[in-house]
Amino acid sequence: MGFKEEIQSGNFVVTAEVGPPKGTDISEMKHHIKGLKGKVTALNVTDNQSAVMRICTLAVAKEIMDIGIEPIYQMTCRDRNRLGLQSDLLGAAIMGIKNVLALTGDHPVLGDHKDAKPVFDIESVQLLEVINGLNEGHDMAGLELQGATDFFAGAIVTPESIPFEPQFAKFKKKVNAGAKFFQTQAIYDMPKFMTFMERAKELNVPILAGILLLKSAGMAKYLNKFVAGVSVPQELIDELAPFKGEDALKKGIEIAGNQIAQLKEVCAGVHVMAIGAEDRVPDILAAAGL
């Protein structure tokens, strides 16, 4: 069964993600992807993540498919206007890509080409509607396509966003715009997340909780300081604090495994972000008892 079928039949799904490198040497990336084969239902490929220029998403999605994993094609609206987005979507369709994750994208000033002209011709909610349109056989201008797409479109939500109400209102808009699944921003505060899940019930849409592997207490503090919508509770920082290097990583794997175990009954699945430690995703899943 593919990612869509697994989700729709209510099976607990695991996704992970791969960040394309900056440059043409993809040996390490391929090694990471190969290590995830058979361990995850699908693999996200990020799109110039954090507004840092890297290999394009489509080319890496192809590598993922060649290795034998189903990709989730992340598409941001930062770097392409409506022509570019739609034509890349058609390209993705003929390559056999089925899943698209519609994102707005980080602003260029957060990345490594700060002087770039931001595009944002459309944004995540509108992109979801565009994908629906392509699935129905027409483009944004209302013109008929010679062959429609058949994408399974998803989106993201940040459950720990402050303030929460505007974020929740946008989450609802994404559901109305046709998002069929959600992956969340990294979550750490379980009680807060459970409250979110309780409220999300009415929308009846599969949610994959975002699990970001903590590699050290320093990383946790960095996330708290610099990443919007992510807050690592002090208890977790204290748990990591005595450890360094591989030991800290092991502790982080244990924490992530624990989180997943708690989420098994609550969520449709988990989205594991290991950022550079993709080869440890199997360890995380083992720690979760999956």
Add this chain to the structure above:
Amino acid sequence: MIVAEPKSLDEIKAMVDGYDRVLMVGCGTCVEVCLTGGERSVNLTATALRLARKVDGRDIEVGEQTVIRQCDFEYLDEVKDADKYEAIVSLACGVGIQGIARKFPNTPIFPGVNTTFMGFNEEYGYYTEMCKGCGECILHLTGGVCPVARCAKSLLNGPCGGTNNGKCEIGSDKDCGWVLIYNKMEQLGTLDKFKEINAPKNYGKAGNIRSMDLRK
């Protein structure tokens, strides 16, 4: 009003390096309010330029004039004796600078300011961008707060994941436009409108080479 910031003296000095007699023309409307292009700014900039050139041992003559507006031939007619100068430095917005360039087609024109945005006069010396002139105003859909100008990504359907305690992901000194919109709509009791999906903008209306013709 239109907001502009002064160019550095070094930049102005470099632009007029080849000239010994320049006319500096201020504008008494928008850029005067934002303390960049009025009579006082002309005087300060001209004095600084004269001094800087004196230090270099190459005196420069800088004439000073300020008109009510440089974006209108009616007021540009008041610029006097331009033919006595080799070049003009304009301390007006980009519209005014091009206006004076059209008025004196044979004189080289140099911009003395960087025109930045259409903004609101928050308080003396502090201005914030409010409108991008998108040609298709949707303020009625967003509680009177412009998402095109006040959201860093001009989003139309709510805050991105980078919104942080009411601030924007591009800087903790900048308000998140979408939190402002949400709060205002809540205050107005119009949050049911927030739920509606706003369609993509017609950027054709925000395109270049625009004009408006009411002559008929």
